[in-house]
Amino acid sequence: MPLPKVVSVGAGFGGLSCARALAGKPADVLLVDRHNYHLFTPLLYQVASSLLNPSDIAYPIRAVFRGARNVRVRVGEVAGADFDAHWVAVRDVDGGVVQRLEYDYLVLAMGSSSQFFGNVGIANASHGLKDLPEALELRNHVLRCFEAASGEPDEEARRPWLTFAIVGGGPTGVEYAGALVELIRLVLVKDYPELNLRKVHIVLVEARDQILPAFPKVLGDDAELRLRQRGIDVRLNTRVESVAGDGITLSGGEKLRSKTLVWAAGVKPSELVAHLRLPLTRSGRVEVDPHLRVADYERVFAIGDIASVPYRGGEMPQLSAPAMQEGRSVARNILRASRGAPLETFRYLDKGIMATIGRHDAVALLGGVALKGLIGWLTWLFVHLYYIIGFRNRIVVLIEWAWDYFRYDRPIRLIERAKESKS
Amino acid sequence: MPLPKVVSVGAGFGGLSCARALAGKPADVLLVDRHNYHLFTPLLYQVASSLLNPSDIAYPIRAVFRGARNVRVRVGEVAGADFDAHWVAVRDVDGGVVQRLEYDYLVLAMGSSSQFFGNVGIANASHGLKDLPEALELRNHVLRCFEAASGEPDEEARRPWLTFAIVGGGPTGVEYAGALVELIRLVLVKDYPELNLRKVHIVLVEARDQILPAFPKVLGDDAELRLRQRGIDVRLNTRVESVAGDGITLSGGEKLRSKTLVWAAGVKPSELVAHLRLPLTRSGRVEVDPHLRVADYERVFAIGDIASVPYRGGEMPQLSAPAMQEGRSVARNILRASRGAPLETFRYLDKGIMATIGRHDAVALLGGVALKGLIGWLTWLFVHLYYIIGFRNRIVVLIEWAWDYFRYDRPIRLIERAKESKS
Numbered sequence: 001m002p003l004p005k006v007v008s009v010g011a012g013f014g015g016l017s018c019a020r021a022l023a024g025k026p027a028d029v030l031l032v033d034r035h036n037y038h039l040f041t042p043l044l045y046q047v048a049s050s051l052l053n054p055s056d057i058a059y060p061i062r063a064v065f066r067g068a069r070n071v072r073v074r075v076g077e078v079a080g081a082d083f084d085a086h087w088v089a090v091r092d093v094d095g096g097v098v099q100r101l102e103y104d105y106l107v108l109a110m111g112s113s114s115q116f117f118g119n120v121g122i123a124n125a126s127h128g129l130k131d132l133p134e135a136l137e138l139r140n141h142v143l144r145c146f147e148a149a150s151g152e153p154d155e156e157a158r159r160p161w162l163t164f165a166i167v168g169g170g171p172t173g174v175e176y177a178g179a180l181v182e183l184i185r186l187v188l189v190k191d192y193p194e195l196n197l198r199k200v201h202i203v204l205v206e207a208r209d210q211i212l213p214a215f216p217k218v219l220g221d222d223a224e225l226r227l228r229q230r231g232i233d234v235r236l237n238t239r240v241e242s243v244a245g246d247g248i249t250l251s252g253g254e255k256l257r258s259k260t261l262v263w264a265a266g267v268k269p270s271e272l273v274a275h276l277r278l279p280l281t282r283s284g285r286v287e288v289d290p291h292l293r294v295a296d297y298e299r300v301f302a303i304g305d306i307a308s309v310p311y312r313g314g315e316m317p318q319l320s321a322p323a324m325q326e327g328r329s330v331a332r333n334i335l336r337a338s339r340g341a342p343l344e345t346f347r348y349l350d351k352g353i354m355a356t357i358g359r360h361d362a363v364a365l366l367g368g369v370a371l372k373g374l375i376g377w378l379t380w381l382f383v384h385l386y387y388i389i390g391f392r393n394r395i396v397v398l399i400e401w402a403w404d405y406f407r408y409d410r411p412i413r414l415i416e417r418a419k420e421s422k423s
Numbered sequence: 424m425p426l427p428k429v430v431s432v433g434a435g436f437g438g439l440s441c442a443r444a445l446a447g448k449p450a451d452v453l454l455v456d457r458h459n460y461h462l463f464t465p466l467l468y469q470v471a472s473s474l475l476n477p478s479d480i481a482y483p484i485r486a487v488f489r490g491a492r493n494v495r496v497r498v499g500e501v502a503g504a505d506f507d508a509h510w511v512a513v514r515d516v517d518g519g520v521v522q523r524l525e526y527d528y529l530v531l532a533m534g535s536s537s538q539f540f541g542n543v544g545i546a547n548a549s550h551g552l553k554d555l556p557e558a559l560e561l562r563n564h565v566l567r568c569f570e571a572a573s574g575e576p577d578e579e580a581r582r583p584w585l586t587f588a589i590v591g592g593g594p595t596g597v598e599y600a601g602a603l604v605e606l607i608r609l610v611l612v613k614d615y616p617e618l619n620l621r622k623v624h625i626v627l628v629e630a631r632d633q634i635l636p637a638f639p640k641v642l643g644d645d646a647e648l649r650l651r652q653r654g655i656d657v658r659l660n661t662r663v664e665s666v667a668g669d670g671i672t673l674s675g676g677e678k679l680r681s682k683t684l685v686w687a688a689g690v691k692p693s694e695l696v697a698h699l700r701l702p703l704t705r706s707g708r709v710e711v712d713p714h715l716r717v718a719d720y721e722r723v724f725a726i727g728d729i730a731s732v733p734y735r736g737g738e739m740p741q742l743s744a745p746a747m748q749e750g751r752s753v754a755r756n757i758l759r760a761s762r763g764a765p766l767e768t769f770r771y772l773d774k775g776i777m778a779t780i781g782r783h784d785a786v787a788l789l790g791g792v793a794l795k796g797l798i799g800w801l802t803w804l805f806v807h808l809y810y811i812i813g814f815r816n817r818i819v820v821l822i823e824w825a826w827d828y829f830r831y832d833r834p835i836r837l838i839e840r841a842k843e844s845k846s
Contacts, residue, residue, distance in 0.1 A: 035838065036566060036570060036836070036837065036838045037837050037838070053476045053477075053478055054476075054837060054839060055476055055834060055835040055837055058837050059834075060614065060834070060836045060837065062614035062615070062836075063613075063614060063832075063834070063836070066613050066614065072617070074573075074574065075570045075574075075838075076574070092570075092571065092574055093567075093570075094567055094571065097574070099574075132839060133839065136839075143459060144516075144517055147459060147498045147515075147516075148515065148517065150497075151497065151498075151499070151515055151520070151522075190486075190489050191483065191485035191486060191489065192485070194495070390834070392826055392830075392832075392834055393834070395822075396822075399818075399819075399822075403815055407815075409486075409815075411478060411482075411483070411486070411813070411815055411816070412478040413459070413483045413485075413486070414459065414460050414477060414478055414481050414483065414555075415458065415459045415460070415498075416477060416555060416556065416559075
């Protein structure tokens with residue numbers, strides 16, 4: 001009996017976990033992604049704040065599966081699909097060549113992108129933190145702001161270059177805000193002795209009434225206190241209404257003048273889910289059954305940020321841990337289905353959530369235990385190091401972290417200009 | 424008496440050495456560069472071949488001069504100058520703001536760019552190896568060629584993706600060719616088990632009758648032998664006549680079909696030297712007197728690739744060592760001039776030249792002694808490590824080299840897409 005052909009779209013946490021769980025098992029897997037690397041997104045904000053390099057958190061997918069004879073890799077994008085005839089069309093990223101790939105089982109794990117809630121002006125004016133090009137572009141931009149401020153003799157004109165608005169008080173916004181303030185106060189202060197860096201103004205905007213709204217109140221309040229102690233201007237119950245040039249208008253009417261708007265305020269599922277006409281819930285995520293199969297399509301699974309998995313009266317949060325567990329569950333179910341065994345029901349085991357604020361400072365909720373400060377920070381360090389792929393990457397990240405910790409330095413302060421591609 | 428104001432244009436080997444020699448001395452220095460980093464160009468080919476990261480060989484200029492109170496840094500480009508009125512106009516790289524900077528002494532060290540000998544077609548179709556964006560673009564391109572070949576079922580159509588033409592048999596071309604063959608034969612062979620990598624064709628084209636024409640014949644012949652043993656197709660006495668699409672036509676009529684043309688065939692001085700109407704020799708380099716002062720302009724010095732410094736009956740080669748020695752000599756002369764002392768005559772101390780071909784293999788001519796093979800390679804390693812700026816960078820490069828050496832791996836195999844800048 002031939003091995004089941006599995007096509008998996010997306011090599012993020014969900015798709016990669018699924019493919020890894022199928023490596024060495026009786027299945028023929030083709031893993032497709034737009035990029036040739038898997039990205040460890042939780043540390044993307046450290047690329048944006050000049051602490052890590054892209055190669056420290058991006059792992060070539062082919063390297064992950066070097067030893068796995070039954071997993072092949074393809075760099076491309078999904079152009080279409082026919083769920084009745086059981087094929088997906090994949091386009092080469094650079095050429096236009098489209099190939100039809102037939103499958104016995106299809107795993108959709110395309111992930112999400114920044115959610116601007118329909119505000120095109122904000123979408124165009126802001127910097128995202130969802131992928132590598134965005135993180136690098138934000139890094140370059142922030143460094144350029146300091147160069148521009150340094151060359152600007154007029155104090156009023158200098159202000160927008162040194163004002164930074166971060167929208168979104170969840171882990172991404174909080175972690176980036178904390179890292180940015182450390183980059184400036186510990187490192188850039190040495191590079192720009194001519195600038196008065198007390199004039200730097202970092203504003204963190206959160207629509208709800210608590211920083212880290214998904215965390216227990218005691219931890220959210222603690223995080224808010226620590227951020228304020230570090231000089232970050234935290235605005236709760238506040239939204240960004242509009243952006244025009246340097247002017248950022250907040251709900252309530254206040255207008256900030258800033259050259260930097262960082263958007264970390266929410267994600268929405270890949271546009272592909274609508275393009276492929278999958279059944280969606282009201283939130284725009286794909287409807288799945290208790291085995292993570294797409295409603296109506298027995299051979300198609302959906303996992304990760306795109307999937308609407310019922311959880312505690314709502315939907316599963318769009319985080320890496322659920323995606324990884326769903327990926328492994330789908331791998332087990334594909335193997336069961338292919339041998340005619342009954343499928344398992346997916347059950348999420350919530351191990352906890354964490355967010356770091358800076359040196360010696362993080363909040364974590366692990367196994368129901370709330371951790372703060374230094375112990376929270378050490379936990380944060382170890383858990384993140386554990387989940388990074390590759391021994392070398394762990395060593396490099398550890399060295400970068402140690403260098404930053406002991407030397408108060410972030411040596412990756414390079415402004416790289418993008419070069420147009422010829423190929 | 425006020426300190427002499429020194430404006431130095433360019434933070435490459437020449438400009439940086441000059442500014443470092445003036446740090447802590449009685450002079451007020453402003454160092455201007457288009458980038459916010461100094462680039463260790465000899466290792467650029469290792470960024471292009473996925474062994475090093477940009478941050479391993481690019482050092483933020485402000486970090487170099489952190490402790491130097493008399494050296495300030497400015498990121499910008501020279502827009503014009505008046506050598507009689509003693510000022511240069513500098514434009515901010517992003518804005519259009521132009522400022523006039525008055526000087527007592529001006530040091531011009533803008534460096535060089537790729538020389539295409541007037542062939543616009545080749546300029547547009549080739550990949551350079553002169554700066555970071557080019558090195559990253561080449562790295563991305565080569566990896567994309569393997570992805571494309573991997574997805575191409577027809578063998579004839581696959582061939583141009585796996586054929587690589589490198590033009591220029593000097594150190595840059597030789598070192599990149601050697602690194603490329605190692606990347607492919609030691610690392611990519613594991614990532615692309617579906618490809619027959621014996622079909623890869625790397626051609627190294629050199630116009631003269633010897634590889635490494637600036638080296639003694641015995642070392643050039645040795646390098647050629649080693650390159651051929653590694654499977655590189657070396658073509659001496661050959662030029663590239665023209666490029667059209669995938670077709671590269673060589674002198675003698677042969678036509679290669681290749682998606683990759685790497686240009687390492689020569690450099691020419693920055694176009695600024697003509698724009699600023701400096702006195703030039705026939706080679707397009709700036710005429711200078713024995714103290715490296717620009718002919719006719721007593722307060723202006725020119726060093727590095729742009730300067731025509733007489734040497735052994737010809738002009739000083741465009742390498743890093745002469746640039747560094749010239750930079751230091753100019754620094755001494757500026758201090759002498761400012762206190763009315765007679766200027767020194769510049770004398771170049773030729774310590775030697777080196778080029779690496781791969782594992783255990785390099786050629787070096789040091790102090791008149793020719794070294795080959797393993798001993799040449801170890802010498803190459805130590806000398807390059809010595810000249811890298813920064814303790815951390817030395818450690819990181821050493822770790823990357825060790826990883827590559829022991830694990831036969833080049834983990835920085837990422838295809839990054841450039842993102843348009845919003846700022």
